[in-house]
Amino acid sequence: MKKRLNIGALFAAALLLGSGPAAAEESFEGWLLNFQRTKEVKPVSNKRYQEECGSCHYAYPAGLLPAKSWEKLLTAEALKKHFGDNAELDAATLQSVRDYVLENSADKSWYKRSRKIARATAEGEAPLRITEVSYIKRVHRDIPEAKIKGNKNVKSLSYCDKCHMQADKGVFDDDTVRIPSQD
Ligand code: HEC
């Protein structure tokens, strides 16, 4: 009984502290209010990012990499040689995309999977790929290569949305995974 009362008080405090939906995304109080959604990763909420970074592959939620990784990926120089492609942006667009991503990176997020990614990347070199993060490597290690690289409907592990049906909502739980068949 005592425990329940305490949780009630916590929520009341969160309600008082929270100041509308905008604040709810960033603050600890907001995290409490939205605790159901925060099990996963915050979905992309920026139109420019969605358009510029979602044309060759699905637009990765910013909370899938720490800021130190995005800082390396999102420079004018780096984007000219982006995994063998040219993903150059004009200076103003790059600035706004970069600002958005850095504000929402894994190490700044309360979302549960982002916390895991932040922990997995806290030490050492910044990974340039989500698929190089130890936590992400581990959860996929039992999938045979034939179902990934050998599968023309997937191509590589980078195409999260081919298997994770709700990747665009930032949801990666095992109820929403389906590896496409090869034909
Ligand atoms: C011209 C096409 C193109 C555009 C535009 C593009 N990318 Fe990519 N991106 C790629 C390719 C190709 C890969 C490598 C895919 C693979 O290895 O199968 C990649 C990989 C990535 C990865 C690593 C994925 C992994 O394997 O974990 C990240 C992160 C990424 N891109 C972010 C971005 C961001 C942010 C933008 C917007 C600034 C962007 N990309 C725009 C082509 C593009």
Ligand code: HEC
């Ligand atoms: C070839 C299909 C495939 C691709 C592509 C893929 N995944 Fe997965 N993913 C899976 C499967 C299968 C599982 C294991 C589900 C289970 O545990 O039963 C999984 C598990 C996960 C989990 C753990 C889920 C949990 O319940 O804890 C996360 C997080 C995840 N994937 C993220 C990603 C991200 C991010 C990408 C893209 C960079 C990606 N995946 C690309 C198939 C894929």
